[in-house]
Amino acid sequence: MSLVMAAAAVLPSCGAFGAPTAAAAAATTPPCTWSRRRRRALSPVVAMASAAQVRAPNKKPFAPPREVRRPVTHSLPPQKREIFESLDPWAADNILPLLKPVESSWQPQDYLPDASSEAFVDEVRELRARAAEIPDDLLVCLVGDMVTEEALPTYQTMLNTLDGGVRDETGASPTSWAVWTRAWTAEENRHGDLMNKYLFLTGRVDMRQVEKTIQYLIASGMDPKTETNPYQGFIYTSFQERATFISHGNTARHARRHGDAALARACGAIAADERRHETAYERVVGKLFEVDPDYTARAFADMMRKKVAMPAHLMTDGRDEDLFARFSAVAQRLGVYTARDYADIIEFLVRRWGVADLTGLSGEGRRAQEFVCSLGPRFRRLEERAHHRAKEAQFAPFSWIYDRQVQL
Ligand SMILES: [Fe+2]
Numbered sequence: 001m002s003l004v005m006a007a008a009a010v011l012p013s014c015g016a017f018g019a020p021t022a023a024a025a026a027a028t029t030p031p032c033t034w035s036r037r038r039r040r041a042l043s044p045v046v047a048m049a050s051a052a053q054v055r056a057p058n059k060k061p062f063a064p065p066r067e068v069r070r071p072v073t074h075s076l077p078p079q080k081r082e083i084f085e086s087l088d089p090w091a092a093d094n095i096l097p098l099l100k101p102v103e104s105s106w107q108p109q110d111y112l113p114d115a116s117s118e119a120f121v122d123e124v125r126e127l128r129a130r131a132a133e134i135p136d137d138l139l140v141c142l143v144g145d146m147v148t149e150e151a152l153p154t155y156q157t158m159l160n161t162l163d164g165g166v167r168d169e170t171g172a173s174p175t176s177w178a179v180w181t182r183a184w185t186a187e188e189n190r191h192g193d194l195m196n197k198y199l200f201l202t203g204r205v206d207m208r209q210v211e212k213t214i215q216y217l218i219a220s221g222m223d224p225k226t227e228t229n230p231y232q233g234f235i236y237t238s239f240q241e242r243a244t245f246i247s248h249g250n251t252a253r254h255a256r257r258h259g260d261a262a263l264a265r266a267c268g269a270i271a272a273d274e275r276r277h278e279t280a281y282e283r284v285v286g287k288l289f290e291v292d293p294d295y296t297a298r299a300f301a302d303m304m305r306k307k308v309a310m311p312a313h314l315m316t317d318g319r320d321e322d323l324f325a326r327f328s329a330v331a332q333r334l335g336v337y338t339a340r341d342y343a344d345i346i347e348f349l350v351r352r353w354g355v356a357d358l359t360g361l362s363g364e365g366r367r368a369q370e371f372v373c374s375l376g377p378r379f380r381r382l383e384e385r386a387h388h389r390a391k392e393a394q395f396a397p398f399s400w401i402y403d404r405q406v407q408l
């Protein structure tokens with residue numbers, strides 16, 4: 001698979017965890033009857049999402065819609081197991097202050113009609129009138145983002161698989177790392193909650209299909225390929241928080257453009273949370289670069305070589321096992337989250353962590369440094385080439401919006 005195809009498959013998701021994966025992209029290939037020339041002519045994004053047939057998920061109950069490769073786990077070397085424990089006071093001073101106190105946090109109700117008010121019915125009517133102007137492609141992006149957010153149990157689980165003393169050992173552990181993870185989860189929980197209620201009230205979404213997609217996704221889980229290694233885990237979450245910040249910010253701009261200012265404010269509030277979470281995870285990795293630059297550079301390169309899988313990459317609605325690839329293609333075409341964003345995020349993180357300026361690295365560390373510094377421009381060139389080749393419009397039905405066809 002090409003770099004671009006993988007990049008295109010990298011949509012953001014929830015909170016700490018962004019979007020599409022190589023597996024999703026690989027699962028969707030153009031119909032085999034197409035000529036080689038036509039296959040070449042399609043951009044990877046279009047090709048990825050344009051499979052004519054909707055493939056049903058496999059029959060094994062509660063299994064992911066496609067095979068998840070055997071994961072590598074516990075790759076953190078024994079001598080590094082103490083690092084996060086020693087950084088616990090640092091996390092208390094530098095990470096926990098990025099959480100917002102509950103009493104001053106926004107809540108979904110702040111952005112929704114109040115069901116206890118006499119004005120409720122009128123407010124819902126107004127909401128529906130505004131939402132009537134939202135085009136189907138943006139609706140698909142909103143639903144895909146909401147489904148991703150709603151799979152939050154998977155992301156909290158992912159953080160609690162990480163080694164090195166960062167996981168919440170008891171479920172109520174007092175370590176700074178555990179306090180962060182629980183409070184981060186609690187903040188994230190408002191995102192899916194708000195989007196779900198808003199989309200329900202619009203009356204434009206087949207909620208049963210959406211709810212099934214959420215149930216399938218949580219049952220499928222995810223494979224972030226972080227090897228239960230906290231270095232890779234926090235690099236992954238840095239990437240994904242930034243990806244979600246970008247995508248929710250873009251949906252806010254689209255909603256405003258289509259006249260739904262209330263939805264734009266809701267998406268903007270979510271994006272602001274993601275930005276704060278991004279800052280926290282980037283600070284953690286920045287600290288790792290300070291105390292352990294060589295291993296952190298290698299972890300960064302490892303994570304990038306594997307490509308950053310989006311958290312909802314195993315999405316299905318029970319009918320379409322390539323649903324995630326199609327949703328990603330719509331988001332790419334609409335500019336909600338694109339292969340260019342993937343390149344931008346890599347370049348941003350390389351700058352943020354001063355990777356190009358690291359000195360005193362081992363040979364392997366230097367190779368990792370060169371690799372990650374070269375990635376942004378490489379992805380960008382491939383994306384531009386693919387962009388110029390993308391000409392042919394493809395459409396697919398989405399069960400979330402009653403099987404209406406949406407351009408991919
Ligand atoms: Fe987040």
Ligand SMILES: [Fe+2]
Binds near residue numbers: 013014015149
């Ligand atoms: Fe989120």
